[in-house]
Amino acid sequence: MSAPTLHRPSGLTWTVLRLHRAALYAWGAALLATAAVLTWMYVIGPDARAAIGPCGSPGTGLPDCEDLRAIGTDETYGIGIGLISTAVSYLMFPVAAWAGGALVGRELENGTAQLAWTQSVTPVRWLVAKLAVPAALLTAGTTLAVLLEVWARRDDNPTLVGHWYGSDAYISTGPVAVAYVLAGLTLGALAGLVLRKALPAAGAAFAVTLVLYNVLDRFRMSLWPASTVTGRAALHLPPDALALENGAVTRNGERLGNDLACVGLDGSSEISRCMQRTGLTDFWATYQPESHFWPLQLVESGLLLAVVGLATAAAFNLLRRRTP
Structure with a gap:
């Protein structure tokens, strides 16, 4: 009796994963590191909050100030949360450069894509796989990172983690983080199709996403009507506003x-x-006010998803025009 035949994974999805396994491994390692750091931040969170709480001299009934300062947990906690927030907020830039340079530009430059098109893979199916597989992985991974950060922040004490309206904190704790990553992916793929060379496409994708990021960062607080208050209350706004x-x-x-x-x-x-x-x-x-966090998030996410839709439509239109 012959040994059973082992069937290896096949198809466009497997091809994309195999060709870009280095990026897949890097993405997986980054997610594991993020999960480990944020879990640690969650564990030390209570000590960090105690370290910035009320204190006094011995005999006052309050924790001793010198003992609290010696712990230093609050500094470690703030640095850890800040590093993860920055990494998630700027994730769109390496994603855009990778999409333009490696995902699309390099394959067009080396002729790998054209070779696939001569087989049973149509250009449209090729591009669908190129966008759908990384989009699914990036969406799942970024969502996980955002949820873990919200979990690790607990009560979002601004003394420890910054105010909600700070760029890094704002992006890394809401759905806009996923929208930014998808915008970077599609803009990078479009740059790769336009320039058809790895390095120029990576540079162009990075530049375009940088412009997009700065424009939205500049006008973010204008995306939803602000609250207006008059009288003495205007002199003493809420501390989280x-x-x-x-x-x-x-x-x-x-x-x-x-x-x-x-x-x-x-x-x-x-x-x-x-x-x-x-x-x-x-x-x-x-x-x-802090209550406008979600309206602002949803409006900005909608604008970014519109960019995703336009970039994707432009990419497929360009591909159809350039291929038989």
């Missing part, structure tokens, strides 16, 4: 922008005397 603009109103009704007069005064009598002295009648401020 991002102040966009503040000012005062004069006796003749003129609205002054970014007027800091009387800001920082606590007592009502002090504020009243300051208003009389400076000729002000009211205060106003516009800000983004």
Whole structure:
């Protein structure tokens, strides 16, 4: 009796994974390292919060300040969370460069893609596999990294992990992180199809995603209407709010922008005397509260997914025009 035949995986999916196994191994190693670091951050989180809590001298009933400073867990925790946040936030750039250079550009430059097209693989099926396989892996892996970071942050104490509106914290704790990675993938693939050479495509993909990132970072807080408050409350915004603009109103009704007069005064009598002295009648401020985190995330994710759709459509259109 002959030994049973072992069937090896085949098909376009397996081909993509085999050709880019180095990138697959690197991605897997990065996810394992991320999971390990964030798990450690979750474990030491309570000690880090205790280290920045109230303290006093011996005999006051509070933890000794010198003992808390000697622990240093808060610094380790903040650095660990910060490193992972930065890595997730800037993941789109290496993804774009890899997609343009290795995933598409190199195969067109070396003729590997053209050889596959002469076999049973059509250009459209080839590009579908080139985009779908890494997109699935990147989506799953980035989602896992985001969920682990949210888990490790626990109560998101800004003293330890930064404010929610900081670029790294904002991107790495919401669905916009996945949208950025997919935008990098599709823009990189499009650059590879346009330039058909590995190094130029990698450079162009990196540059385009850099422009996209900076434009959205510049206008992010304009993607959702800001809240406006008037009166004394404008002088004391919530601690988790991002102040966009503040000012005062004069006796003749003129609205002054970014007027800091009387800001920082606590007592009502002090504020009243300051208003009389400076000729002000009211205060106003516009800000983004933490409750706007999800609306901002969804709008920015929608814009990025629109870029993904446009880049994907342009890539397939270009491929059809260049192939029989």
